[in-house]
Amino acid sequence: MLARLLRQMPPTARAARAAMGVRRLAAMPLHPQKKFASKYFDVEEVMFADQPEQIVRGGRTLFPKLPAALEGVKQIGVIGWGSQGPAQAQNFRESLEGSDIKVKVGLREGSSSMKAARACGFTEEKGTLGEMYKVISESDMVLLLISDAACVEEYKNVFKALKPRTTLGLSHGFLLGHLESVHEQFPADVDVVLCAPKGMGPSVRRLYEQGREVNGSGINASFAVHQDVTGRATERALAWAVGVGSPYIFQTTLNAEWRSDIFGERCILLGGVHGMIESLFRYYESHGMAAHEAFKTSGEVITGPITRTISHDGIKAVHDNLSPADRQIFKTAYCASYTPSRSIIEECYDSVSSGNEIRDVVMAAKRFDKYPMGCIDNTRTWKVGAEVRKAGGTPEQRKAVPVNPLTAGVYCAMMMAQIDCLYDRGHVYSEIVNESVIESVDSLNPYMHARGVSYMVDNCSVTARLGSRKWAPRFDYILTEQAFPAIDAKAAPDEALFQRFLAHPVHDMLKTCSSLRPSVDISVS
The missing domain is CATH 3.40.50.720 (NAD(P)-binding Rossmann-like Domain)
Known part of the structure; x- marks a missing residue:
């Protein structure tokens, strides 16, 4: 049955499936949408890679x-x-x-x-x-x-x-x-x-x-x-x-939205990027980098040039804009970080989809009077970050910091791991891209770049704030425990994994999204 369905898929869908090595058919989302019409607003059909959607x-x-x-x-x-x-x-x-x-x-x-x-x-x-x-x-x-x-x-x-x-x-x-x-x-x-x-x-x-x-x-x-x-x-x-x-x-559907939204904010949108910057900052300091430089190479690179590049040109452009030597560093960091990140991301999705995260939020609300949420930017990382922002000029000037290929590989690996998780769980392409990429680079990261992680996280919902605090340490720990030792050991990259990244359908999805972006970039300075 599966073989017959695969033969019936259009060539583009078969190629996308082969490139990703995933378990489901791209043309058969598990959260299907019914076509809609409007008397007052024009409805268009656009292609996200091999999948048509209405906007x-x-x-x-x-x-x-x-x-x-x-x-x-x-x-x-x-x-x-x-x-x-x-x-x-x-x-x-x-x-x-x-x-x-x-x-x-x-x-x-x-x-x-x-x-x-x-x-x-x-x-x-x-x-x-x-x-x-x-x-x-x-x-x-x-x-x-x-x-x-x-x-x-x-x-x-x-x-x-x-x-x-x-x-x-x-x-x-x-x-x-x-x-x-x-x-x-x-x-x-x-x-x-x-x-x-x-x-x-x-x-x-x-x-x-x-x-x-x-x-x-x-x-x-x-x-x-x-x-x-x-x-x-x-x-x-x-x-x-x-x-x-x-x-x-x-x-979207209400069912798909609550799963992807609660999940996304715990991963790359808030919790994942928070934990990642904490771990990268310590990693660079442990390798002899001065504190300000360590934060620039982690937090500033992610929220500055990487965010801008993905926003305008897509994830693959982060890799393609690097020199040949830096692409090798990117590849090593990407392959070392993808699987550890994916393991936490899969666990998080299961926790959300099962209702565990919803129950956590409901129970936490009952404790707020006695145990309110504390500040999340009191660690050395974010105190140094505040010094960097104060000394470094405007947010626009700070976006000129050079892209570090190791930081870029780690960040793109976590983002791609989230994309693949949502894809495997049957979410449509526009939702995958919005909850894994667009919201991050066009709304959230610019606030962290301008004012720090606490401002970014704590201007979101209570659900998001709780989720970020819960999952950020998990991402911090697994990168420190698994990804960075593999990078330091110069572990051979998984070539098949990296080729899936280079040929991933999300790059075509983001090309479509680049034509559907707001007419001005957010300014938070």
Whole structure:
């Protein structure tokens, strides 16, 4: 049966499978998507390597279409003021300016966030700020942007407060993961949709502000329709993504999103890169490098030139831009780091998919009052990093640091290991690239480059912050224990592994993505 299916695959798909040495058929994702259509937004089909996917192009030119796409919606309730709430509430309000659709923020009575919301122009006097359950009960579209742990604590009351035929919007599928684990479901009489910007809230707001005069500036997003009761769920989900400023909108499912999102932030997006820089810094110091130089060669190289190269030209360009001698160092570091990284990455995906990470987040929330999360940039690595940033000029000037081939090999190996894990688990190409590459280089790494690891991690969700703290030490240890000794021993590279890297379909995927990037790069200085 498998042999017959392989013979029936188109040549490009067979070549991709052979190049990757993977176990599943590229043309048969385990998280399939249904085709969608829109009356108000143009839907395009694009090829990611051998896989067709549908996208919608956003942009400010579409803002006048939002009221029609949101037909039946008189009030949008934005619930919560955490990482995503401030950005999405302000962006959506600006995008709907001049329409009769109200964006109203809902917060707990007496919340300390009330003051911050008022400072952003949401007030009781204007009817744009109120108690969360009252806002939920009176809104036609509810964007539930409270923390994941709060969702678990409050969802039964939230469901009771929803009007029938309301559209419930989520920016993360965490709640679905929890409902599955306790064998419950969303209310049957409401739409359930997703708009998941591929970056932390400050990035969503920052790029929207940068792009006020530039069409197509923003953070890309994924959307999904989990339940469609009104018959308008797709239009409302797309309008939401356009309204918060997403220049390109990709389709996913709620089930695939929560797995890939929780997993990705624990690996290369946050936890993996955090642990990697810690281990590289110590490695270079142990080999006689001065402290500032060690941080430049690890943290600055990753968040500066490597990030910029991948953002604009793809992962393979990091290798191709090196000299022949440096390519050999890259190869050795890549092959030494891939398998150790992959072992932790596979464990992490299993932990996420099984619901263990969701349970960890829920349990941790109960300890916060007594044991809050501590600061993560007090180690020698990040204190030296702060000195480097202070002494080294602007973030743009610091991006000129030369690429170290060993650092590049380690970083690309971890990124590719995550890509392969998601591919093997059946995620579609756009989701693989967004959760492993785009969010990293276009949203998160620039913040670490400008202000350090704590600023990057702790402007994300509580789920992400907890996951980064839990998994960063695992990546740190396994690189120190396994990858670096192999590099020092000059272990012979695995030629087959490296050839799979050079011929990997992700390079074609990223070529497609390079044509779907925001019109301006984020500036965080």
